[in-house]
Amino acid sequence: MTKIISVINQKGGVGKTTTVINLAASLSIMGQYNLVIDLDPQGNATTGFGKNNNDEVNNIYNLLIKKISLRDSIQKTNIENLDIIGSHVNLSGLEVETASDSKRAFTLKEILFDDKNSTLQKYDNIFIDCPPSLSLLTIMSLVASDELLVPLQTEFFALEGITQLVKTIDRIKENLNPSLSIRGILLTMFDKRNKLSSEVDREARNYFKDKVYQTVIQRNVRLSEAPSHGLPCVIYDKNCAGSKSYLNFAEEFLKKNNIESAA
Ligand SMILES: Nc1ncnc2c1ncn2[C@@H]1O[C@H](COP(=O)(O)OP(=O)(O)OP(=O)(O)O)[C@@H](O)[C@H]1O
Numbered sequence: 508m509t510k511i512i513s514v515i516n517q518k519g520g521v522g523k524t525t526t527v528i529n530l531a532a533s534l535s536i537m538g539q540y541n542l543v544i545d546l547d548p549q550g551n552a553t554t555g556f557g558k559n560n561n562d563e564v565n566n567i568y569n570l571l572i573k574k575i576s577l578r579d580s581i582q583k584t585n586i587e588n589l590d591i592i593g594s595h596v597n598l599s600g601l602e603v604e605t606a607s608d609s610k611r612a613f614t615l616k617e618i619l620f621d622d623k624n625s626t627l628q629k630y631d632n633i634f635i636d637c638p639p640s641l642s643l644l645t646i647m648s649l650v651a652s653d654e655l656l657v658p659l660q661t662e663f664f665a666l667e668g669i670t671q672l673v674k675t676i677d678r679i680k681e682n683l684n685p686s687l688s689i690r691g692i693l694l695t696m697f698d699k700r701n702k703l704s705s706e707v708d709r710e711a712r713n714y715f716k717d718k719v720y721q722t723v724i725q726r727n728v729r730l731s732e733a734p735s736h737g738l739p740c741v742i743y744d745k746n747c748a749g750s751k752s753y754l755n756f757a758e759e760f761l762k763k764n765n766i767e768s769a770a
């Protein structure tokens with residue numbers, strides 16, 4: 508069964524895109540099939556996989572306005588078992604352009620579920636990289652998803668805004684997507700020399716209990732260098748601390764899910 512997972516936090520720069528890229532790549536290395544949908548007009552996940560976020564034809568915007576088919580929107584990356592629907596800056600205009608369409612929050616869901624040719628069947632996971640806002644694009648993603656993965660930066664103010672996110676998720680569950688659930692919360696950019704990192708770690712676990720993954724992603728400069736080479740860090744330098752964090756996380760991500768499914 509294909510799982511659709513939004514990687515979401517309306518706070519900017521918390522590690523959403525880095526998580527999408529490196530989790531999807533780690534899972535593909537482990538043999539799973541993954542599709543990444545770059546739903547952020549910034550297109551960082553697209554360029555992070557070495558793809559062009561200026562492709563005028565094959566992009567998520569054209570898919571959402573139904574100019575191209577789902578099949579045509581999907582591109583291969585250089586990584587085996589890993590495909591992407593790339594972003595385009597046009598996406599930033601979608602909210603205004605579709606203002607008169609009262610059903611627009613369902614557009615992505617309809618496209619993914621109305622998959623007559625079973626294009627998506629082969630994927631184990633579809634990861635959606637959300638923009639840093641709670642605007643139409645994020646709502647579309649929440650409506651289309653089975654589960655959410657929330658990266659939380661271990662810094663001051665990290666937990667602020669989470670209340671707002673939880674409220675939004677609850678509202679979507681009530682009105683638009685009852686089966687939506689939080690798969691887990693991932694602590695990112697952890698710096699063991701910084702006392703604050705451990706404080707946020709403790710607070711998050713107090714509040715969200717076992718929804719918080721045991722694995723924390725270390726702050727590591729290699730993770731920020733890899734995108735400029737168009738490669739996931741877990742491929743660019745698989746032995747650095749950042750890659751080890753993500754490879755460990757990918758294992759926990761699968762294991763925790765299997766335990767929960769069996770229970
Ligand atoms: N663990 C880490 N260690 C060091 N740098 C990191 C780490 N995770 C992410 N970064 C860097 O921090 C910046 C923000 O990360 P990223 O783009 O993944 O966040 P984001 O939540 O997707 O941002 P946005 O909200 O703008 O989409 C990037 O430059 C990225 O390379």
Ligand SMILES: [Mg+2]
Nearest residue numbers: 523524547551
């Ligand atoms: Mg991003």
